[in-house]
Amino acid sequence: xxxxxxxxxxxxxxxxxxxxxxxxxxxxxxxxxxxxxxxxxxxxxxxxxxxxxxxxxxxxxxxxxxxxxxxxxxxxxxxxxxxxxxxxxxxxxxxxxxxxxxxxxxxxxxxxxxxxxxxxxxxxxxxxxxxxxxxxxxxxxxxxxxxxxxxxxxxxxxxxxxxxxxxxxxxxxxxxxxxxxxxxxxxxxxxxxxxxxxxxxxxxxxxxxxxxxxxxxxxxxxxxxxxx
Amino acid sequence: xxxxxxxxxxxxxxxxxxxxxxxxxxxxxxxxxxxxxxxxxxxxxxxxxxxxxxxxxxxxxxxxxxxxxxxxxxxxxxxxxxxxxxxxxxxxxxxxxxxxxxxxxxxxxxxxxxxxxxxxxxxxxxxxxxxxxxxxxxxxxxxxxxxxxxxxxxxxxxxxxxxxxxxxxxxxxxxxxxxxxxxxxxxxxxxxxxxxxxxxxxxxxxxxxxxxxxxxxxxxxxxxxxxxxxxxxxxxxxxxxxxxxxxxxxxxxxxxxxxxxx
Numbered sequence: 322x323x324x325x326x327x328x329x330x331x332x333x334x335x336x337x338x339x340x341x342x343x344x345x346x347x348x349x350x351x352x353x354x355x356x357x358x359x360x361x362x363x364x365x366x367x368x369x370x371x372x373x374x375x376x377x378x379x380x381x382x383x384x385x386x387x388x389x390x391x392x393x394x395x396x397x398x399x400x401x402x403x404x405x406x407x408x409x410x411x412x413x414x415x416x417x418x419x420x421x422x423x424x425x426x427x428x429x430x431x432x433x434x435x436x437x438x439x440x441x442x443x444x445x446x447x448x449x450x451x452x453x454x455x456x457x458x459x460x461x462x463x464x465x466x467x468x469x470x471x472x473x474x475x476x477x478x479x480x481x482x483x484x485x486x487x488x489x490x491x492x493x494x495x496x497x498x499x500x501x502x503x504x505x506x507x508x509x510x511x512x513x514x515x516x517x518x519x520x521x522x523x524x525x526x527x528x529x530x531x532x533x534x535x536x537x538x539x540x541x542x543x544x545x546x547x548x549x
Numbered sequence: 550x551x552x553x554x555x556x557x558x559x560x561x562x563x564x565x566x567x568x569x570x571x572x573x574x575x576x577x578x579x580x581x582x583x584x585x586x587x588x589x590x591x592x593x594x595x596x597x598x599x600x601x602x603x604x605x606x607x608x609x610x611x612x613x614x615x616x617x618x619x620x621x622x623x624x625x626x627x628x629x630x631x632x633x634x635x636x637x638x639x640x641x642x643x644x645x646x647x648x649x650x651x652x653x654x655x656x657x658x659x660x661x662x663x664x665x666x667x668x669x670x671x672x673x674x675x676x677x678x679x680x681x682x683x684x685x686x687x688x689x690x691x692x693x694x695x696x697x698x699x700x701x702x703x704x705x706x707x708x709x710x711x712x713x714x715x716x717x718x719x720x721x722x723x724x725x726x727x728x729x730x731x732x733x734x735x736x737x738x739x740x741x742x743x744x745x746x747x748x749x750x751x752x753x754x755x756x757x758x759x760x761x762x763x764x765x766x767x768x769x770x771x772x773x774x775x776x777x778x779x780x781x782x783x784x785x786x787x788x789x790x791x792x793x794x795x796x797x798x799x800x801x802x803x804x805x806x807x808x809x810x811x
Contacts, residue, residue: 325590332592387625394629408630491622493631495592499619503580506712507587509740 323517326504330514333497334521340417340486340496341525345479347422352429359434370430377427382488389420390492417489425482432478436471437463469540476533480526497521571779573612575632576602580617581710584735584803585638588617600799601655601790602636602770608786608795620687621709624648627773634779635771638729640689642765650774652783654767655796657810659752660690663718663733663743664725671750672727678702683714683723690727693763715742725749731808754810767810 323330358370377385394411401409440463448458490499501518505511578598580588586596594615606613616632627635627649641651662672662682670676677698684691686707699705706723708714714726715737726733730752737743755761772779790796791809800808 329588329590329592387622391622391625391629394631398630410631491619493616493618493622493626495617500588500592502710503588503617504590506581506710507583507589509583509712509736509742511712511716 323513324504324508324510326500326508326514329500330497330504330517333495333500336495337486337497337521338525340414340421340489340494341483343418344421344425344482344486347418348425348429348478348482351422351426352433355426355430356433356437359430360437374427374430377424378431382421382424382485383491385424386417386420386488386491389423390416413489413492413494417486417492417494421482421485421489425478425485428478429475432471432474433467435474436467436469439470440466465540469537469544472533472537472540476529476537479529479533483525483529484522571609571611571633571782573614574606574609574634574779575614575616576606577616577618577623577626577632577635578602578637579620579623581620581712582638582732582736585732586636597656597799597803598636598638600802601796602634604790604795604799605770605783605786608789609782624771627771630773633772633776634783638732638768639771640765641767641769642689642692643762644692645771648774649771650777650780651769651771652780653787654769654810655787656800656808657754657767658729658731658808659754660693660727660764661730661733661752662725662727662749663737663746664749666745666747668725668747668749670725672753673750674698674701674703676750677725680704680724681706681722683708683717683726684728685709685711685714688729689764690729693760694727696763697760711736718746731804735803 355370355373358366359374361367390411390413393416397409397411401407444462444466445458448462453461486496487498490496490502498518501514502511505514508514576599578586578594578596580586580594582596582598584596586594586598589595594617599615602615603613618626618632618635618637620637623635623637623639624645626632635649639645639651641654645651660672662670664670670680674697679702681704682694682698683706684694686709688711691705691707694703694705706717708717711726711728711732714723714728717723718726719742730748733743733748738746738748753760753764755764770783772783796809
């Protein structure tokens with residue numbers, strides 16, 4: 322089956338999974354930082370966060386990928402040439418993860434910002450009244466309640482993000498989509514390999530659907546659905 | 550804060566020393582254009598472009614490595630020094646010459662129109678008016694059709710990959726494809742999917758000076774403009790493998806007829 326290409330496709334699937342998960346981690350960190358900056362009282366923190374979400378969400382992912390990888394490399398080359406250094410290579414894996422994480426961090430910023438705002442201020446004030454520190458209020462009161470509001474949006478962004486990993490092929494990473502495309506064209510059976518790709522992505526998104534539903538249940542304890 | 554994180558991620562880089570005497574050369578190909586270059590089940594690249602590249606390296610006594618690169622990023626990646634040379638059936642055109650340098654040609658193929666068997670279509674403007682003609686974007690066939698046909702009533706449909714053009718031809722969404730004749734022969738007409746199809750009209754090498762200028766000088770290996778020394782070495786090696794029979798041996802593996810042209 323698959324004309325001997327199955328092991329190479331498995332490698333591609335593993336790479337796709339790695340890119341997706343690592344970008345998710347980076348995007349979550351950037352999203353939390355971005356949302357905190359956007360909600361902060363300091364203009365110095367707010368301004369770059371607003372610039373970040375406006376610019377990044379406004380540029381197509383593909384263009385961003387090309388800019389960072391090729392534009393960044395040409396920029397670095399000019400600097401190293403001027404300094405007389407050796408050629409310094411941007412690692413495509415790091416660039417792919419960084420770019421995807423950077424792009425989706427902007428979407429996550431907005432998701433988190435909305436979720437932070439959805440937690441009633443009285444809850445936080447009650448926390449302070451009990452003598453909790455800012456960190457304690459964040460960890461015990463704000464974060465768990467915020468996450469309940471954020472999870473549906475995060476799940477949605479995560480699904481989009483998994484499929485966006487196919488973009489990393491443009492910068493030379495052998496992800497599943499590109500390997501399947503090459504195998505399909507080399508054997509002249511494109512649809513067979515496209516079907517494999519579809520099955521993989523569907524399995525990945527379905528599995529994360531299950532995970533997100535259980536997370537949502539966990540963070541919704543203490544809130545009861547209205548009876549229909 | 551976010552910017553410094555991005556920079557930190559980009560600093561995860563690896564160093565590599567560029568040998569100025571070219572005893573190590575990094576070649577790139579697409580790995581999806583059989584029989585010129587394709588990907589083997591183990592992930593390695595194979596095909597005419599690859600064999601020629603390896604023969605040149607053997608002649609130059611250089612150590613060569615192969616990188617697979619998506620077609621759309623091919624020239625940007627060469628310019629940003631991800632590799633040193635492109636051997637991927639890239640035609641030498643005036644437009645590409647603005648950005649990169651080429652060796653002498655290592656083969657030249659005509660363009661041809663492919664349609665249903667017995668189709669009355671011919672690769673001439675009068676015959677193609679009002680028809681939907683598919684081409685692979687960014688190829689010589691695309692340039693040719695864009696230059697001579699698109700503004701004169703031919704409905705040009707551009708695709709990212711030639712394989713997609715064949716799929717749409719099979720689905721009846723286009724009337725014909727205008728394509729490299731060797732590509733069509735090896736990649737479609739001799740396969741089950743292409744059984745109902747054939748060349749329509751004669752193959753075109755350039756019927757006048759204007760057409761010849763667009764079709765170009767054939768297919769060469771692309772290198773950065775600043776690496777003129779590498780270009781000269783490759784050209785010398787190319788002459789040598791043409792003269793000592795290595796070239797013909799490789800060609801016979803893939804094609805029954807000569808593909809070097811005049």
